[in-house]
Structure formats: structure tokens, C-alpha cells
Amino acid sequence: MSSPAPRLLPCGDSALAVEFGDSIDPELNRRVLALDALLAAEPIAGVSESVPTYRSLLVHYDPGVIRHADLGAKLLALAARRDAPARKGRRWRVPVVYGGDYGIDLEAVAERAGLAPAEVVARHTGVDYRVYMLGFLPGYTYLGGLDPSIATPRRHDPRLETPAGTIGIGGIQTGIQCLAAPSGWNLLGCTPMRTYHPKREPIFLIEPGDQVGFYAIEASRWEALDRAAEAGEPVAEMTEA
Amino acid sequence: MSQRPSLLAVDTVGPATSVQDAGRLGAQRYGLTTSGAMDRTSLAAANALAGQPSGAAAIEVGPLAAAFTVRRGSARVSLAGADRVAKLSGRAVWLNETVRIAAGETLQLSPARSGVFSYLGVEGGIAGKPVFGSLSVSARAGLGSPYPRPLRPGDLLDVGAAVDTAAERRVKLPSPGRGPIRVVLGPQEDALTPEAVSLFLDTEWRISPKSDRMGYRLEGPKLAHANGFNIVSDGTVPGSIQIPGNGQPLALLADRGTTGGYPKVATIITADLPRFSQTQAGGRVRFAAIGIEEAQDEAIRFAAMLARMTERVEGLVKSVVAGEMAPRAPSIS
Numbered sequence: 001m002s003s004p005a006p007r008l009l010p011c012g013d014s015a016l017a018v019e020f021g022d023s024i025d026p027e028l029n030r031r032v033l034a035l036d037a038l039l040a041a042e043p044i045a046g047v048s049e050s051v052p053t054y055r056s057l058l059v060h061y062d063p064g065v066i067r068h069a070d071l072g073a074k075l076l077a078l079a080a081r082r083d084a085p086a087r088k089g090r091r092w093r094v095p096v097v098y099g100g101d102y103g104i105d106l107e108a109v110a111e112r113a114g115l116a117p118a119e120v121v122a123r124h125t126g127v128d129y130r131v132y133m134l135g136f137l138p139g140y141t142y143l144g145g146l147d148p149s150i151a152t153p154r155r156h157d158p159r160l161e162t163p164a165g166t167i168g169i170g171g172i173q174t175g176i177q178c179l180a181a182p183s184g185w186n187l188l189g190c191t192p193m194r195t196y197h198p199k200r201e202p203i204f205l206i207e208p209g210d211q212v213g214f215y216a217i218e219a220s221r222w223e224a225l226d227r228a229a230e231a232g233e234p235v236a237e238m239t240e241a
Numbered sequence: 242m243s244q245r246p247s248l249l250a251v252d253t254v255g256p257a258t259s260v261q262d263a264g265r266l267g268a269q270r271y272g273l274t275t276s277g278a279m280d281r282t283s284l285a286a287a288n289a290l291a292g293q294p295s296g297a298a299a300i301e302v303g304p305l306a307a308a309f310t311v312r313r314g315s316a317r318v319s320l321a322g323a324d325r326v327a328k329l330s331g332r333a334v335w336l337n338e339t340v341r342i343a344a345g346e347t348l349q350l351s352p353a354r355s356g357v358f359s360y361l362g363v364e365g366g367i368a369g370k371p372v373f374g375s376l377s378v379s380a381r382a383g384l385g386s387p388y389p390r391p392l393r394p395g396d397l398l399d400v401g402a403a404v405d406t407a408a409e410r411r412v413k414l415p416s417p418g419r420g421p422i423r424v425v426l427g428p429q430e431d432a433l434t435p436e437a438v439s440l441f442l443d444t445e446w447r448i449s450p451k452s453d454r455m456g457y458r459l460e461g462p463k464l465a466h467a468n469g470f471n472i473v474s475d476g477t478v479p480g481s482i483q484i485p486g487n488g489q490p491l492a493l494l495a496d497r498g499t500t501g502g503y504p505k506v507a508t509i510i511t512a513d514l515p516r517f518s519q520t521q522a523g524g525r526v527r528f529a530a531i532g533i534e535e536a537q538d539e540a541i542r543f544a545a546m547l548a549r550m551t552e553r554v555e556g557l558v559k560s561v562v563a564g565e566m567a568p569r570a571p572s573i574s
Binding site: 009010011012013014015017019022023024048049050051052053054055056058060062063064067068133134135136137138139140142179181196198203204208 | 266267268269270271272273274372381382383384389425427428429472473474475476477478480481498499500501505508509510511533534536537539540541544
């Protein structure tokens with residue numbers, strides 16, 4: 001089955017986006033990550049960095065080494081290939097304290113969905129999510145695959161500060177917000193896991209294309225796990241398929 | 242820093258002052274933004290004067306007054322960027338020149354008269370531990386060295402010791418240019434109505450006081466979206482001009498988020514980012530669209546200008562008064 005050719009969009013004089021579509025769709029995201037993997041395996045001189053997102057690959061480059069038209073042609077040729085290196089399937093199991101002070105919107109999400117809070121937690125922990133991208137803030141992990149019955153629109157009044165480690169729902173997306181930040185998402189819970197920790201090696205744990213599943217833990221376990229995470233433990237389990 | 246470092250103390254400082262270099266590359270795929278100097282031309286000028294590589298770390302001084310004292314050793318510093326009055330023990334210090342600060346002396350910077358950011362380059366550099374190759378402060382990410390946050394009074398920085406035999410130097414900068422800030426349209430200009438794209442280019446925008454290193458908000462007529470203001474998030478670059486739901490443009494700058502969910506009508510060209518970033522709150526800007534080829538020619542010229550900044554540096558002849566420079570008119574940024 002052939003897919004439509006991606007579009008090349010200039011992002012100023014030193015970056016271009018290879019856009020595969022404009023929706024949240026696992027197949028589209030797979031094509032983004034396949035191009036990203038091919039570019040990593042067969043580097044193009046002048047390309048400094050690439051940023052995969054839901055639907056496009058942003059490629060930063062030096063126009064003194066390669067110009068827009070030449071780079072665009074090379075990227076389109078790579079995007080047309082079907083031999084991208086297979087990526088390791090990695091699955092993370094992420095502990096979450098749901099509800100209460102850890103997730104102040106759990107009740108409201110449950111009420112809106114016509115479910116008991118425990119059932120929202122069951123549905124949120126019941127599936128594996130695809131990591132579509134990391135962006136906005138360091139370690140902010142955007143996940144797709146949310147049970148539609150608990151999808152919840154973003155708040156009309158975004159909160160000016162939400163805590164580090166927040167697990168939230170924004171529309172049909174869910175995600176891990178590693179740092180304290182403003183947010184319009186609905187806060188379900190909190191994880192002690194640091195997807196970003198500048199004093200740990202590696203600084204980042206989760207990659208685009210990984211799978212993430214959540215499991216509920218008691219609030220009584222928070223302090224010990226939070227301390228371990230701050231000391232550099234991953235806290236979440238990772239398995240490679 | 243081969244010899245014992247000198248110690249530079251922060252006495253007074255406004256809120257927007259931090260150590261910045263050419264920025265942090267390589268981790269945008271994890272959501273870690275580049276940060277780095279808002280005005281790369283002035284950073285390169287300060288560094289060329291101080292004998293440092295063009296993208297080395299300097300102190301980016303915000304628009305308010307600041308003062309620094311050398312507590313130990315001596316330091317040769319350079320000042321570039323925003324136009325402001327600077328004094329060292331009562332003597333005038335000129336923009337785009339070096340000056341040696343002896344132990345106990347205080348460099349006083351008045352608020353910026355025009356422009357926003359000044360750069361204090363240091364001979365021998367600023368000591369710190371790079372993360373992803375950079376000392377740049379990114380406050381939200383908790384990164385930056387020696388302090389992972391903007392500078393505060395009482396902060397101490399290990400800096401290179403002045404090379405005592407070195408003559409003072411000055412740099413002659415090219416004119417920053419006038420006229421509209423040049424942009425390349427896209428990547429999502431089609432998310433606005435054609436009338437809104439024309440209005441964007443025809444309007445004289447005012448820079449909002451609610452602007453910072455993350456981005457400058459622009460005030461003017463409301464720009465209309467063709468089909469709603471949400472897009473599925475994609476990547477951003479320095480200079481991306483987002484149009485959020487309120488129809489008022491937001492130009493993303495050094496501390497921007499790496500991805501965003503609003504359409505981007507255009508991107509400021511690299512060569513014009515310094516001039517845009519140096520426009521004060523309340524200042525007015527216009528935009529003009531140019532083609533990608535012309536923008537890339539400009540980017541190549543801009544990179545060459547930064548790389549050859551040291552060729553613009555010349556030594557100063559000391560005046561008969563020992564240790565003092567002959568008076569001269571301050572250069573205008």
C-alpha cells in the first residue's frame with residue numbers, strides 16, 4: 001500500500017518540516033519515526049538535529065552546508081524508502097498515585113464520564129499507550145491510545161502551575177508532565193518517575209515510539225519512590241521486546 | 242582557565258540576567274529547548290573582544306541596572322549589545338570595548354537606553370559544567386552553570402584572570418540594519434485566512450510588556466484563522482511566529498517550547514533575530530516576507546560575519562594617563 005508523499009514546509013532559513021499528515025494517527029507517527037531512524041542511520045551532511053512529532057519530522061540544518069531544495073529532495077527520497085532500521089520495542093511500566101491531592105481532577109473526570117473514580121483508574125491503567133513524541137518541556141511525554149470513554153476536554157482556564165510528575169488528560173491525549181508548568185489538562189495523578197533528570201545518566205529515559213503503561217500505587221509509597229527517583233533510580237520498569 | 246580563576250561577584254541585577262552561550266543543541270527531540278543568547282551578534286562581539294570563541298558563555302544582562310565587582314584577581318571584560326551607560330570606579334566604560342577590572346573595583350551598568358540585552362564577555366571565559374555542550378541557563382529545565390537560574394545579588398562566578406599585558410581592544414560592528422524584520426512565510430500560513438496573512442505583513446505591531454526570553458507577544462489587529470486555532474502539535478524554531486486563539490502573534494525565542502499546538506504563520510530569519518530581540522517592550526516592528534533562497538543567502542552571510550568577528554577587533558593605544566583610555570564618543574548600538 002502506498003502512502004501519499006509528505007509535504008516539505010520551510011521553518012525559516014535553517015529548518016524544514018517533513019509533514020506526513022495533520023492528525024494523531026499511529027501509522028502516520030510510524031512514518032515520522034521511520035524517517036527519523038533512517039536519517040540517524042544515514043546522516044546527511046549539514047543536518048544538526050531532528051525533532052519527531054505526532055505528524056512531522058522537524059530537521060534543523062546549516063544552510064551553509066546544504067540548501068533547502070537539496071535537503072528536501074534527500075529527505076523525500078529517504079521518506080519513500082521502506083527499509084528503515086527496526087526499532088527496539090521498549091515498554092515502560094510507570095507507577096502512579098491516582099486521585100486526592102495527587103490528582104485533583106480525578107473526581108471531575110469520573111463525574112463527566114459517568115463512572116466511578118476507581119473505574120477511571122482501571123480504564124487509564126488498562127491499556128498500553130504509544131509515545132508519539134516528547135516536546136514542549138523537557139521529558140513531557142505525549143501518549144496516544146486513551147480509552148475514549150475517559151477522554152476529557154482541556155480546561156477553559158488553564159492552571160498557572162501544575163506539579164512535576166503530573167499524569168493528565170487533554171482531550172483524547174494523556175501524558176507525563178515531568179516539570180512543574182502551566183497546564184490546561186485534567187490532573188488524574190502523579191508519578192514519582194523522572195522522565196527528565198538533569199543530574200542522572202541518562203538524563204532522559206523515554207524515547208518516541210516506546211510503549212507506556214501505568215499502574216496504581218498507594219500514596220503511602222510515594223515518599224520512598226520519590227526519594228529513589230530523585231537519587232537517580234528510574235523507578236519505572238522497562239522491558240525490551 | 243590555566244591559572245587561578247578570578248572571582249566576579251554579582252552586586253545588583255535585574256530579573257532577566259543570566260549566563261548564556263550559543264545554546265544547547267541535540268536534545269530538542271526530548272523537549273529540551275536550546276536557550277542561548279537572544280542576540281548572537283552582540284554575544285559574538287563581546288566574545289571576540291574577550292578573545293573567546295564566538296559562541297562562548299557570557300553574562301546576558303537584561304534591561305535594568307546591574308553591578309559586578311571583582312573580588313579576587315582581576316578580570317578583563319567586554320560590553321556589547323544594548324546601549325547603556327557603564328562606569329568603572331567613576332570612569333566611563335564604552336560599549337564594544339574591553340576594560341580591565343582590578344580586585345575591589347565595581348562595574349556599574351545603568352538601565353538600557355535602547356535595546357534590551359547587553360553581553361558581558363570575559364577574557365578566559367566563565368567557569369562552569371556544560372550540559373549538552375552548553376552553560377546556558379534554562380530556568381524551567383533547571384539547567385545552566387554555574388547557577389541553573391538567572392543571576393541574583395550575591396552570586397559568585399569563577400572567571401578567567403585578566404592577561405595583564407594585553408592592550409584594551411574595541412570592535413567595529415556592522416550596522417544592525419533598519420526596516421522591516423524579514424520572515425519566511427510558513428510552515429502553516431494556510432491556517433490563516435489570506436486576508437489575515439496580508440494583515441500580518443501590513444501591520445505595525447507593538448511589542449507587549451508581557452514578553453520574555455520564551456517569546457515576544459505582539460499587539461495589533463486580531464488575525465483570523467481559516468479553520469480554528471488548534472493544530473496537532475509540531476516542532477518550533479527560534480523565530481517561529483505562532484498565532485494562538487486570541488489572534489495576537491507570539492514570536493517564539495530562545496527559551497521557547499520545542500513543540501507547539503498553534504499554527505505558525507512565518508519564521509523570522511536568523512540574520513534578523515538579534516535586531517528583533519533587541520526591540521524593547523512598547524517598540525514597534527513590521528515584517529516583510531522574503532523567499533527561502535534569499536533568507537538562506539542572508540543566513541550564510543550572517544554566519545560568516547559571526548565567524549569573522551575577530552577581524553573587526555582592533556587594539557587601542559593607551560593615553561598618556563597611565564591605565565586610562567583616551568576619551569571618545571560612545572558608540573551607538
